[in-house]
Amino acid sequence: MAASVATPLEQQFSSIAGISSMNSTSSLGQSQITLQFDLSRDIDGAAQDVQAAIAAAARHIYAFVGIILLIGIVKKNGMMMIDFAVEARKEGKSAHDAIYEACLVRFRPIMMTTMAALMERCRSLLVWVLEPMSADHSV
16 A cells, blocks of 8 residues: 555656656555755755645545545445344344345444545545635735
């Protein structure tokens, strides 16, 4: 996963002018990207370009985290539905009735979890969109 997070950053960094080399290493839970600039490159301009590239890549990283979150929710809900169906089968219900009951029992928690994740993503999106606007109008 660390390499997947580093990839959008590497793509953004590759468009910065004056980079003589870029090295990237990723291991479990961390990534390190080293940029080396030409000696003729202004260090302040290079720092601003790197900051802008990180900000541009952040959108991709948040989308990636959202996809991982969604996959985890779907997986958890599927496993819990199967657990409920297995328990209903142990109680002597037919496979169809056990699956039907598991779906009915798990529907509300699935919808609550999904809506909570969706609302968090909406909140994050609003903060991300409105934050630059408030920074432009600050005194």
